Amino acid sequence: MENLISLVNKLQRACTALGDHGEESALPTLWDSLPSIAVVGGQSSGKSSVLESVVGKDFLPRGSGIVTRRPLVLQLHRIDGDREYAEFMHVPRKRFTDFAMVRKEIADETDRQTGHGKGISSVPIHLSIFSPYVVNLTLIDLPGLTKVAVEGQPESIVQEIENMVRSFIEKPNCIILAVSPANQDLATSDAIKISREVDPKGERTFGVLTKIDLMDKGTDAVDILEGRSYRLQFPWIGVVNRSQQDINKSVDMIAARRRERDYFSNTPEYKHLAHRMGSEHLAKSLSKHLESVIKSRIPGLQSLITKTVAELETELTRLGKPIANDAGGKLYTIMEICRMFDGIYKEHLDGVRPGGEKIYHVFDNQFPVAIKRLQFDKQLSMENVRKLITEADGYQPHLIAPEQGYRRLIESCLVSIRGPAEAAVDTVHGILKELVHKAINETHELKQFPTLRVEVGNAAFESLERMRDESKKNTLKLVDMETSYLTVDFFRKLPQDVEKGGNPSHSIFDRYNDSYLRRIGQLFWHMLTWYLQH
The missing domain is CATH 3.40.50.300 (P-loop containing nucleotide triphosphate hydrolases)
Structure with missing residues (x-):
C-alpha cells in the first residue's frame, strides 16, 4: 500500500509540471481528484x-x-x-x-x-x-x-x-x-x-x-x-x-x-x-x-x-510530430509551414477554395456601379456647360470651338472617378485580409506553433498594407493619366450634344466608362499578381 x-x-508532480496545481477552475482537474x-x-x-x-x-x-x-x-x-x-x-x-x-x-x-x-x-x-x-x-x-x-x-x-x-x-x-x-x-x-x-x-x-505544555497552571x-x-x-x-x-x-x-x-x-x-x-x-x-x-x-x-x-x-495528435532540435531543422519546418499557408492562400484566390470570387465581384459589379452613380449630370448641366464655354477664352473669341472650356468640363468629370477607384482598392484590401485569416485557420500545422501563427499573420498583413498603398498610388496615377490625355472623341461628341440640347453625360461618359473600367481592372489584376509573386 x-x-x-x-x-x-x-501524479502531483506531473500535474504541477503541466500547470495544474489546484487553482480554482470551472472544470475538475486531476489535481483536484488526488487525495491530499x-x-x-x-x-x-x-x-x-x-x-x-x-x-x-x-x-x-x-x-x-x-x-x-x-x-x-x-x-x-x-x-x-x-x-x-x-x-x-x-x-x-x-x-x-x-x-x-x-x-x-x-x-x-x-x-x-x-x-x-x-x-x-x-x-x-x-x-x-x-x-x-x-x-x-x-x-x-x-x-x-x-x-x-x-x-x-x-x-x-x-x-x-x-x-x-x-x-x-x-x-x-x-x-x-x-x-x-x-x-x-x-x-x-x-x-x-x-x-x-x-x-x-x-x-x-x-x-x-x-x-x-504552555497552558496556564490548573488547566x-x-x-x-x-x-x-x-x-x-x-x-x-x-x-x-x-x-x-x-x-x-x-x-x-x-x-x-x-x-x-x-x-x-x-x-x-x-x-x-x-x-x-x-x-x-x-x-x-x-x-x-x-x-x-x-x-x-x-x-x-x-x-x-x-x-x-x-x-x-x-x-x-492535433499538434503533430515533434520537429528537429537543430537550427536547420527548425528553419526547414518553418519554411514548410509558410509554404503550406501560401498554397492555401493562393487556392482561395484561384477558386479552389471560396473567397476569391469576391474580388471579381468588386471589378465586375461594385466598381462599375459606383462610377455610374457619380453626379455627372450636375457638372455637365446645360447651364454649367454654357457658363464654362463663355468664360473659357476670356476676352479672346474662340475660332472654331471653345477647346479650353470643353477640356475643363471633361477633366472635372474624370477627376471625380478617383473616389470610386480608391474605394475599390480598399475593398479588395479588406477581402485579401479576410482570406489571410481563413488561410491561417486552415493551415493546421500552424496550430502547433501559436507564436509562428501570430508572426505569419502579422507579416501577411504588413505586406497587404504596403501593397494597398502602392496599388492606390498607381490607380490614382492611372486616373491622372486619363485626365491628362483627352481623345478627340470627347471634343467631337460634346459640341454635338450641346448643340442638340441633350445631356452630354449620357453619351460621352457612358462610352468612356467601358474603356476606363477595363484599364482599372487590368491595373488591379497586375498589382494583385505582383503581390502574390512577392
Whole structure:
C-alpha cells in the first residue's frame, strides 16, 4: 500500500509540471481528484513546528508575520540506508543534504514568484524529502490564516489567504489537518472555523492541538483531546513542539521527540492518552489514513487518468510530430509551414477554395456601379456647360470651338472617378485580409506553433498594407493619366450634344466608362499578381 502514496506523489508532480496545481477552475482537474492532506492553521499556531516534528528536520523558514506565502507540497519518502536529502521540483537533479539550504531555497523561490514584498501566490513549491526516519506521506503546507494586514501588505491579503486555503480544503478528496493552539479558546481557532465551514460533520478533519505544555497552571486540554469540547470523526492528537529557546539552542529533533513522549507519559492528565499523542503518532496516523483514502478512490482515479491521457493524446495528435532540435531543422519546418499557408492562400484566390470570387465581384459589379452613380449630370448641366464655354477664352473669341472650356468640363468629370477607384482598392484590401485569416485557420500545422501563427499573420498583413498603398498610388496615377490625355472623341461628341440640347453625360461618359473600367481592372489584376509573386 505504501506504493500508492508514492504513485500519488508522482501524479502531483506531473500535474504541477503541466500547470495544474489546484487553482480554482470551472472544470475538475486531476489535481483536484488526488487525495491530499492540507495543513491549516492561524499564524503562530505552531503549524510549522508540527511539520518539522513530523519530518524530524529544521527546514522551514521562520519569522514574524506571513512566512509561508506559497503552498508547499511536502512529499516524504521512506528509504533504506542512513542517507537523508531533499529535492526541489524547480531545481531538478540537485540534492540538498544541508537542510539549512533547504530553508533558504524555500524563501528564495517564494521571492522569485511573489517578489520581495509580502504578497502571496497559489503556485506551489514541490519539496521531496528522502529519509529512513519518515513515513510515506504528502502534506500541503498553506499560508497561515490571519485577521489583519501588517505593514507592507494590502488590505485584501486577509481575504486572499482565506480564499487560497478554502480552494484547497473544500475539495472532497482533501484531508484537513487543523492545527490549533491549546492555550487559546478553541472557539476562536481559525483552523476549526474554516474547516467546520467546508467539513461541517468533521469527516475529513484531523484535529491537532499544539502548545499543550504552555497552558496556564490548573488547566488542561483533556476535554478537547477526548472529543468532548469539539467532536471530530478522528481522535484529536496533541503534540508538544520545541520552544523558541530550544530552536535557538538548536535542540535536535530526536531529543525533542523523546521529551515529547516523556511529557505525555509523565503528566497525570494525559497519561491515559499517551499512546495516541505526539508527532510520531500523528505521522503514522496520517500515513495510514491517506493510504486508505487513496485505496477507496482508485476506481475514480483510474477513470479520470484514462480520460486525461486520452485528451492529451488527442492534443498531441492535433499538434503533430515533434520537429528537429537543430537550427536547420527548425528553419526547414518553418519554411514548410509558410509554404503550406501560401498554397492555401493562393487556392482561395484561384477558386479552389471560396473567397476569391469576391474580388471579381468588386471589378465586375461594385466598381462599375459606383462610377455610374457619380453626379455627372450636375457638372455637365446645360447651364454649367454654357457658363464654362463663355468664360473659357476670356476676352479672346474662340475660332472654331471653345477647346479650353470643353477640356475643363471633361477633366472635372474624370477627376471625380478617383473616389470610386480608391474605394475599390480598399475593398479588395479588406477581402485579401479576410482570406489571410481563413488561410491561417486552415493551415493546421500552424496550430502547433501559436507564436509562428501570430508572426505569419502579422507579416501577411504588413505586406497587404504596403501593397494597398502602392496599388492606390498607381490607380490614382492611372486616373491622372486619363485626365491628362483627352481623345478627340470627347471634343467631337460634346459640341454635338450641346448643340442638340441633350445631356452630354449620357453619351460621352457612358462610352468612356467601358474603356476606363477595363484599364482599372487590368491595373488591379497586375498589382494583385505582383503581390502574390512577392
